Every structure is written in C-alpha cells, then in structure tokens.
Amino acid sequence: MQLFRYSTSIYGGSDVLIGASWDLLKWFVLAGAVAIVLHAAIKAVTVAAGRSGIAIWPRRVRETERTTAVG
Amino acid sequence: MTVTQANVSAAGAVSDRVKRHLLADRIYHWLMAACVLTLLATAFLPIIGYKFEWLGLHWTTGVALSALVVIHIVRAVIWQDFWAMMIDGADLRNGWRRLAQALGRKRAAPGKPGKYNGLQKLYHAGIAVLVLSIIATGLLMLLKIDTPLWRRNPYVLADYQWGWIYVVHGFAAMALITMVMIHIYFALRPDEWRLTRSMFRGWITRREFEEHHDKARWAADER
Numbered sequence: 001m002q003l004f005r006y007s008t009s010i011y012g013g014s015d016v017l018i019g020a021s022w023d024l025l026k027w028f029v030l031a032g033a034v035a036i037v038l039h040a041a042i043k044a045v046t047v048a049a050g051r052s053g054i055a056i057w058p059r060r061v062r063e064t065e066r067t068t069a070v071g
Numbered sequence: 072m073t074v075t076q077a078n079v080s081a082a083g084a085v086s087d088r089v090k091r092h093l094l095a096d097r098i099y100h101w102l103m104a105a106c107v108l109t110l111l112a113t114a115f116l117p118i119i120g121y122k123f124e125w126l127g128l129h130w131t132t133g134v135a136l137s138a139l140v141v142i143h144i145v146r147a148v149i150w151q152d153f154w155a156m157m158i159d160g161a162d163l164r165n166g167w168r169r170l171a172q173a174l175g176r177k178r179a180a181p182g183k184p185g186k187y188n189g190l191q192k193l194y195h196a197g198i199a200v201l202v203l204s205i206i207a208t209g210l211l212m213l214l215k216i217d218t219p220l221w222r223r224n225p226y227v228l229a230d231y232q233w234g235w236i237y238v239v240h241g242f243a244a245m246a247l248i249t250m251v252m253i254h255i256y257f258a259l260r261p262d263e264w265r266l267t268r269s270m271f272r273g274w275i276t277r278r279e280f281e282e283h284h285d286k287a288r289w290a291a292d293e294r
Contacts, residue, residue, distance in 0.1 A: 004238060017234030020241030022118050028245040032252030
C-alpha cells in the first residue's frame with residue numbers, strides 16, 4: 001500500500017512527490033464505519049445492561065470488602 | 072441584552088425552551104456543511120470514477136468556505152463565548168471519571184457538561200485542525216490555476232514543496248470524510264436528536280437542559 005503519489009521526473013532524476021495516495025481513501029471510510037459500528041454496539045450493550053442491572057465490567061471485590069460483607 | 076440580564080429577566084417567568092444556537096450560528100453551520108459536502112464530492116467523485124468538470128466548483132466553494140471560517144473565528148472570538156468550546160480541567164476530570172465508571176471502578180460520578188461536552192470539544196478541535204489545514208494548503212494551491220482574479224504562478228514554490236502541500240491537503244481531506252461520517256452518525260442517533268433539533272430550530276427544552284447540562288457551566292439564554 002502506497003502512502004504517497006509520485007510522478008517520474010521528465011529530466012530523468014528521482015521521482016517527484018505529488019500528493020497523498022488515493023488508495024488510502026477506502027481506509028479512511030472504513031475507519032469511520034468501524035468507529036460508528038463500535039460506538040453503536042457499545043452503546044447498545046451498556047444501555048441494555050443498565051436496564052437489566054447487570055455490571056458489564058464487574059468491579060473486583062477486595063478481600064477486606066468481602067470480609068466486611070460476610071461479617 | 073447580556074446573558075446575565077436575560078437570566079434575570081426570565082427569572083419571573085421560566086421559559087420551557089433554552090436557546091442553544093442563534094440563527095446566525097445555524098446558518099453558518101448549514102452553509103459550512105453545504106461547502107464541505109460540495110468540496111468532498113468535487114474532490115473524490117472524479118477519483119472514484121465519476122468524471123466531470125470539478126475544478127471550477129471546487130475552488131470557488133473552497134474560497135467560500137475560507138470566508139465562512141474567517142467570519143466564524145471573528146464571531147467566536149468577539150461575540151461568542153470562546154471558552155465554551157475549549158477543553159478545560161472539568162472536562163478532563165469528567166472524562167476520567169466516566170472511563171473509571173465504565174471500567175467498574177469506584178469513583179465519584181462524573182459531573183454534567185456545560186454547553187458542549189468534552190468529546191464534542193475534542194471533535195471541534197479535530198475538525199478545526201483539518202479544515203484550517205485544508206484551507207491553508209488550498210489557498211496556496213490556487214496559485215497553480217488561472218482564475219478571473221489572478222494568473223497562475225506555480226514557480227513561487229519548489230516541486231517538493233508543492234508535493235508536501237498536496238500531501239497535507241489530501242490527507243486532511245480524507246480524514247474529513249471519517250469525521251463527517253461520525254458527525255452524521257451522532258446527528259442521527261435518537262439520544263442526540265435534541266442537539267440535531269437545536270441546529271434546525273435553535274433551542275432545547277428546559278427539561279433537556281436540566282437533564283444534560285450544568286447550569287453553573289452554561290449560562291444559557293432562555294427564550
């Protein structure tokens with residue numbers, strides 16, 4: 001995958017930088033789509049968990065807290 | 072009338088609407104949206120295969136966008152609350168607390184934002200960097216075309232300098248596509264409709280204001 005576009009120098013020297021590669025266009029579109037799908041999925045899961053009272057990422061209970069709860 | 076005076080005068084009769092965007096700001100937003108979509112279409116449609124005479128529409132729209140952005144910057148600095156869009160310590164603290172809460176850590180609950188939340192401010196900063204980069208490089212690129220106002224003069228810069236100007240213009244334009252996609256997605260989300268509505272009609276309801284915003288951080292005008 002090319003990051004840049006080059007044109008060949010008419011004087012036979014090294015290639016001349018002429019801009020960003022348009023092959024990257026699809027990756028920027030994909031990045032937008034991934035961000036949208038990820039946000040929608042996380043939001044859907046957190047809202048559903050909030051309604052049912054489930055902790056998605058339960059907090060680790062420390063030994064002292066457990067002892068207090070039992071005691 | 073200042074915001075403070077408006078709040079005092081409204082104290083007797085509390086309105087059920089809170090002004091979020093003045094008409095001038097809404098017009099600016101939609102004109103900017105039209106310019107950005109036109110610029111993206113005239114830039115990328117020919118690249119993906121839809122060939123047409125794109126250059127004239129592209130550069131004239133670019134000049135229009137540049138003028139709009141200058142007006143916006145002047146308005147934001149002189150007449151609007153410039154700091155309402157700047158990320159501050161409270162935004163960072165709220166962001167950290169929200170992250171900790173999401174990870175199940177026991178922390179104080181995050182506070183409510185002012186007019187804009189931290190992520191909206193971050194998004195605005197990102198758009199500002201991209202649009203200003205595109206405008207700066209685009210205005211320089213005008214030196215490479217003949218227009219009714221000036222003749223082309225590409226010799227003011229060396230080839231490699233032009234190359235980097237085109238690189239910045241191209242990368243910023245492609246990143247703008249990502250940002251526009253995300254912006255439209257949030258505008259269409261039902262839980263953000265109050266903000267989309269306010270960009271059409273100018274207001275949010277008092278209930279929405281009290282539910283989502285901190286009065287101490289946003290001295291809102293009541294209408």
